[in-house]
Amino acid sequence: MLDPKKVHIGCSPISWMSDDEPELAGDITWQQTASEIALGGYEGLELGSAYPTDPALLKYELDLRGLKLANAWFSMRFTQRPMQETIERFQKHLDFMSALGAPVIGAGECGVTIHLSGDVPLYPAPPRLTDAQFDALAKGLNECGRLAAEKGILFGIHPHMGTGVQTAGDIARVMDSTDPALVHLILDAGHTAAAGEDPCALLETYIGRIPLVHIKDGRRAVMQRVRDENMSFLKGVTAGMFTTPGDGDAVDWDTFFGILDRHNWGGWVVVEAEQDPSKAHPLTYTMNARKFLREKLGF
Numbered sequence: 001m002l003d004p005k006k007v008h009i010g011c012s013p014i015s016w017m018s019d020d021e022p023e024l025a026g027d028i029t030w031q032q033t034a035s036e037i038a039l040g041g042y043e044g045l046e047l048g049s050a051y052p053t054d055p056a057l058l059k060y061e062l063d064l065r066g067l068k069l070a071n072a073w074f075s076m077r078f079t080q081r082p083m084q085e086t087i088e089r090f091q092k093h094l095d096f097m098s099a100l101g102a103p104v105i106g107a108g109e110c111g112v113t114i115h116l117s118g119d120v121p122l123y124p125a126p127p128r129l130t131d132a133q134f135d136a137l138a139k140g141l142n143e144c145g146r147l148a149a150e151k152g153i154l155f156g157i158h159p160h161m162g163t164g165v166q167t168a169g170d171i172a173r174v175m176d177s178t179d180p181a182l183v184h185l186i187l188d189a190g191h192t193a194a195a196g197e198d199p200c201a202l203l204e205t206y207i208g209r210i211p212l213v214h215i216k217d218g219r220r221a222v223m224q225r226v227r228d229e230n231m232s233f234l235k236g237v238t239a240g241m242f243t244t245p246g247d248g249d250a251v252d253w254d255t256f257f258g259i260l261d262r263h264n265w266g267g268w269v270v271v272e273a274e275q276d277p278s279k280a281h282p283l284t285y286t287m288n289a290r291k292f293l294r295e296k297l298g299f
Helices: 030-039 055-064 083-099 131-150 168-176 189-194 199-209 220-228 233-239 253-262 282-297
Strands: 007-011 044-047 068-072 074-076 104-109 154-157 184-188 212-215 267-271
Touching: 007 068, 007 282, 030 044, 030 055, 030 282, 055 068, 055 083, 068 083, 068 104, 068 267, 074 083, 074 131, 083 104, 083 131, 104 131, 104 184, 131 154, 131 168, 168 199, 184 189, 184 199, 189 199, 189 212, 199 253, 220 233, 253 282, 267 282
Parallel strands: 007 044, 007 267, 044 068, 074 104, 104 154, 154 184, 184 212, 212 267
Antiparallel strands: none
């Protein structure tokens, strides 16, 4: 069994309010998301853009609810903008995360992406990075990793559907071209499955570089519908492409957790599922996910 002293269980507020589609949140507040994550029995959370940017205020609010900060997404633009622009933004993000004692920063390369467009189909023509763009990304990742390491924070790339890093081949190229001591992998099971890849195989391959996993499931029938109907990523999300673990059929969780157990893995397990909160009641889904994890992990 996994060691409860080494494995921490968190939840992302993205089931309540998505940074990609903020209008879906309606009148949901960040305070509600944090309170319901605590109510659901989670140890920590990730941040969304609606959360306070004052570290003292945020720490007070998290402490009030008995929550720790696990991670917060950072958008990179190394493939399209001068490297220093992203580094300067990252330094501010890093200082904020350090002030809150966060252990991990997960970053996505958003310089070349279609996931924020409501009209561009997700599947027929995913973005492809040029050799020059991959080189720029690798250089930027190494620098971000170096800066994060100086603060005692692990830095990792988060492959994401609709970006230039989503397939197993994309991930392999990034991992092979970066320093293993500086650049880690934030493995998102749901996005990996949506990309047509096996999250268990990727977990096995890169487990030594994975400090945090997003425990997201998916619905294969909806993923196929997104393909067949040429739907965008955002429309796929509102159609129910993703869901919380224990509710979908896209990930072999017994094998997934078996790999973590066999390697005596330690890190953060974070429940995350981009969903429309008007269709998938966030508290219900995240409490069911916590029950599912309790059954699978034993704690």
